[in-house]
Amino acid sequence: MINEKSLITLAKNAKKTAHHLAQLTTTEKNMALRTMAKHLRSAAADILAVNAKDISEAKQNGRSDSFIERLTLTPERVEAMANGLEQVATLPDIIGQTDSQWLTDTDLQISKVRVPLGVIGIIYESRPNVTTDASALAFKSGNAVILRGGKETIHSNTEIVQVLQAALKEVNLPITAINYIDNPDRELAKQFMHLNEYVDCLIPRGSAGLIQNVIQQATIPTIETGTGNNHLYIHKDADIEKALAILENAKTQRVSVCNAIETLLVDKEIAEEFLSLAASLLAKYHVKIHADNIASNYFQNSIAITPDDDATEYLDYELAIRVVEDVNTAIEHIMTYSTHHTETIVTENYSTARLFTQAIDSAVVMVNASSRFSDGEQFGFGGEIGISTQKLHARGPMGLAALTSYKYIVLGDGQTRD
Structure with a gap:
């Protein structure tokens, strides 16, 4: 030894x-x-x-x-x-x-x-x-x-x-x-x-x-390789079917990894439609939900969300959910709590996607794809030594x-x- x-x-x-x-x-x-x-x-x-x-x-x-x-x-x-x-x-x-x-x-x-x-x-x-x-x-x-x-x-x-x-x-x-x-x-x-x-x-x-x-x-x-307090933002112009598939993969495919999502943000305009479907989806995996006042209406036995939840990397079957007014509110929330690892937007609106990718200061920004792709092997690097969340020398996978x-x-x- x-x-x-x-x-x-x-x-x-x-x-x-x-x-x-x-x-x-x-x-x-x-x-x-x-x-x-x-x-x-x-x-x-x-x-x-x-x-x-x-x-x-x-x-x-x-x-x-x-x-x-x-x-x-x-x-x-x-x-x-x-x-x-x-x-x-x-x-x-x-x-x-x-x-x-x-x-x-x-x-x-x-x-x-x-x-x-x-x-x-x-x-x-x-x-x-x-x-x-x-x-x-x-x-x-x-x-x-x-x-x-x-x-x-x-x-x-x-x-x-x-x-x-x-x-x-x-x-x-x-x-x-x-x-x-x-x-x-x-x-x-x-x-x-x-x-x-x-x-x-x-x-x-x-x-x-x-x-x-x-x-x-x-x-x-x-x-510095970063912790992954990653967000999935569902914009009002999202394809709901795509959004549900990405949510399922990004949260439940493997919960213990740094590129899984920990917070779900949903535009108020589509909250009822999306969260009703998301509740059934997440219930299959027994995901523990921390929800704000609006989101809690769609999840049985949800827990009232706190600022600590916003900053938590669960690495488990747990998820924080907030309903937001619009893309600017979502960006503000993400930039407040992000660990600058991987952030994702689901939208069919090109201008909104462009705004999101420009405004979010993270190593990887996804549009209409699961955060689980934030990975050296998936990027074609043959694996990774880590995912850097800093800006000097190396960033991302x-x-x-x-x-x-x-x-x-x-x-x-x-x-x-x-």
Whole structure:
């Protein structure tokens, strides 16, 4: 198990390995990723066995059903993880890509070229699939990665990392490309967040508490991935059938993820028609409703909504519902309570959709589509390292490009400056 001394050694080795990874060919990287997928499938039974141990311990500790759903692996989810590794292998290699090139009036040829960040640290909670997603994207973009998952999935994550390292060994690449801190001690996590000498970038993924803790304590440059207090706004010119389908998918398809919606806003003009149908739909899933005075007329046993509900990411079968006057009222409400992750409007009115997309300051703004599409894999990125809600360096689902920086290569022929 990692301790304070061995953590330094791990970080040093990752830094050394990052220099090697930056020089790998695309063929070498893709071969390694496909080998990882092969090993993951071969080890599926072992991974599921240790995941069952994590699930058992979580239940004994009284964790909620939605929390346990997040950490649970199934044969289908392990296969999806393997498919994700293979999908990343098919993506274009961004390292060495020339973004732009020009000739100056002094005949210097300047090229802006993509390079890896170096060593990326990921601090996350209860999703074992993050282990493969983060490893694949970091590796393909030429970075070494140091993973620190939550204690609730320590058995699953440790097993998965060992499988990925075995694949690296098979193709004669250093296993220190993918590293795991298998000690959940919080003091060790604090030490990790201060390893500026070895770690180039830190990315937290998880609850608002975890993310804010990392942002406040880390001295390593940090990319803030956001909590998802996401809104679905049904405009008066919405297609009701589309709106109901999007509501069902965005709220109930998987409640424990950051791109599910937490608040439903409905224009007053269509509230009776839409909410009557929405009530029947949400009742099928036993969604707990927090409703304002108007919306409560359509939901039995609803709870009176409070400002705290407006700001809550439930991550469960719970939903806040408000009736609003118009699009401007909806925009004002969203901008007051949004965590700037993903916001959605359903409307057939082009002008209203345009107004909404211009006014809403979030990483992803959806028009007539479920917020569940706010996802790196769905965007064609081959998975994601997280969804950034900040504006510096990266924003929205972060794929390969977000894990790179650039350098300028300047070619001359003996020029000197006057």
